[in-house]
């Protein structure tokens with residue numbers, strides 16, 4: 001997979017995936033032969049000096065699971081759980097022939113079960129159970145594998161998500177550890193969501209743990225219980241969150257949507 005040339009350059013095979021417009025560089029690292037450092041990952045994710053992506057993932061072997069997902073944000077640092085990245089790496093594992101239509105894999109927030117729908121490009125990823133949702137003013141704050149801030153707004157299409165999101169992410173409460181900031185508008189039969197992501201430090205076209213945080217917060221806000229299906233529209237497409245809520249804990253949470261390979265190539269480092 002990795003060729004070490006005489007001139008110390010390396011060629012690493014990579015694949016690019018996107019899930020609802022959240023895009024990732026994926027590398028098969030089962031032989032543990034890549035040596036990417038923070039600066040290199042940041043450069044590769046740069047949209048002008050590199051390939052361009054919201055994050056980079058390594059697929060690695062694990063003794064107890066089908067594979068392990070190692071996720072880096074576009075800033076080159078290892079991130080917390082990435083829902084759309086999780087769906088994309090499942091599609092990648094299928095492409096590599098590691099799994100068929102179901103998998104149990106390990107990510108930074110623990111084990112995840114996922115299944116690939118018969119159509120082929122739809123991946124349903126189980127997320128961690130959630131039992132705590134806090135309030136910050138009118139906003140909801142919760143951890144769905146990554147930390148999220150969820151605020152309802154009017155006229156979301158017109159909102160300056162970069163400016164407003166950056167301001168919240170860097171306020172006194174969140175500055176030290178950062179937070180992903182989701183703005184939502186209730187459209188009646190679905191939620192419209194736009195997200196400013198920490199680690200990318202910009203608005204992305206979709207955020208899986210973010211739309212999950214939105215769906216859970218809104219179910220609690222609306223006093224819903226039982227099995228809930230929550231369709232969400234994001235800048236890069238549509239996602240669906242399915243879960244059970246007994247008024248205390250959210251369980252059987254599934255993030256569902258497309259995960260597509262868009263191209264492959266070789267990294268020159």
Ligand SMILES: N[C@H](CCC[C@H](N)C(=O)O)C(=O)O
Nearest residue numbers: 079080082083084207208209
């Ligand atoms: N795009 C991701 C979230 C990445 C998490 C990252 N921004 C962090 O907080 O470390 C998702 O689909 O869930």
